[in-house]
Amino acid sequence: MHGTMPLLTALNLRKTYVKFANRIEVLRGVDLDVAEGEFLSVIGNSGSGKSTMLHLLGTLDQPDDGTIHLEGRRIDNLPAQERDQLRNHTFGFIFQFYHLLPELNLLENVLMPAMITHSVWSWWLNRRELHKAALEMLDKVGLSHRLKHRPKELSGGEMQRAAIARALINRPRVLLADEPTGNLDTANGQHIMQLLRDLNQREGLTIVMVTHNLDLVHETDRVVRLLDGRVELPEKISLPAFATAGAGK
Numbered sequence: 001m002h003g004t005m006p007l008l009t010a011l012n013l014r015k016t017y018v019k020f021a022n023r024i025e026v027l028r029g030v031d032l033d034v035a036e037g038e039f040l041s042v043i044g045n046s047g048s049g050k051s052t053m054l055h056l057l058g059t060l061d062q063p064d065d066g067t068i069h070l071e072g073r074r075i076d077n078l079p080a081q082e083r084d085q086l087r088n089h090t091f092g093f094i095f096q097f098y099h100l101l102p103e104l105n106l107l108e109n110v111l112m113p114a115m116i117t118h119s120v121w122s123w124w125l126n127r128r129e130l131h132k133a134a135l136e137m138l139d140k141v142g143l144s145h146r147l148k149h150r151p152k153e154l155s156g157g158e159m160q161r162a163a164i165a166r167a168l169i170n171r172p173r174v175l176l177a178d179e180p181t182g183n184l185d186t187a188n189g190q191h192i193m194q195l196l197r198d199l200n201q202r203e204g205l206t207i208v209m210v211t212h213n214l215d216l217v218h219e220t221d222r223v224v225r226l227l228d229g230r231v232e233l234p235e236k237i238s239l240p241a242f243a244t245a246g247a248g249k
């Protein structure tokens with residue numbers, strides 16, 4: 001169903017960190033809509049609050065003020081258990097430094113989120129199907145030949161591809177990506193970007209991607225910039241040959 005309602009809506013988000021008697025007002029009233037099926041990129045200087053905003057959107061952290069709705073349902077103030085559910089099923093996360101578990105091989109890393117969301121009993125009942133899903137995800141990211149490798153035996157690009165497979169195993173609605181190419185060379189970064197674009201275009205996966213790389217921004221549907229704790233709309237961002245495709249395609 002394609003409604004007019006945005007998939008994710010953030011309204012007036014505020015977040016202040018207090019450290020050694022310093023107050024850092026990171027977010028000072030962030031408003032943001034993310035449409036279903038949209039590939040949105042978020043830019044902004046280092047320290048402008050991009051990661052903070054992404055964490056709030058994915059219920060990894062809570063705002064001091066403001067609200068976040070997912071399809072009209074408020075999600076920023078849910079009890080811990082319901083937020084766990086959202087993080088396990090609705091949101092997928094990828095990070096600059098992959099965060100794979102070093103003792104596990106790739107297949108096990110990808111299966112991990114599925115293991116966490118099943119009871120021992122339900123895991124046992126569904127193990128073949130889940131195993132199959134993990135193989136399918138690893139195939140999708142081009143890693144079928146690396147199932148038994150541990151993260152340290154892989155390149156950065158391969159580790160990020162494994163992290164994407166892991167983020168997709170529970171079939172999230174929204175992929176939140178925090179500088180996913182930030183630690184990769186251009187070629188590997190392009191490969192990851194191609195993968196994200198395919199997921200977005202072929203499977204309609206909604207993606208919010210924080211990036212430093214302005215070249216990548218051109219390959220997404222829309223860009224917003226964090227500045228002075230607020231989201232600047234695309235009209236105000238002057239990037240060369242910037243595509244102003246709006247939300248919702």
Ligand code: ADP
Pocket residue numbers: 017018019024026044045046047048049050051052053
């Ligand atoms: P970005 O991702 O845009 O680089 P962040 O969201 O990581 O920015 O951080 C924004 C600001 O908030 C920075 O000044 C950072 O030092 C500060 N900050 C982030 N997380 C914390 C925290 N847990 N405690 C204190 N300060 C933090």
Ligand code: MG
Pocket residue numbers: 050051052178
């Ligand atoms: Mg960051």
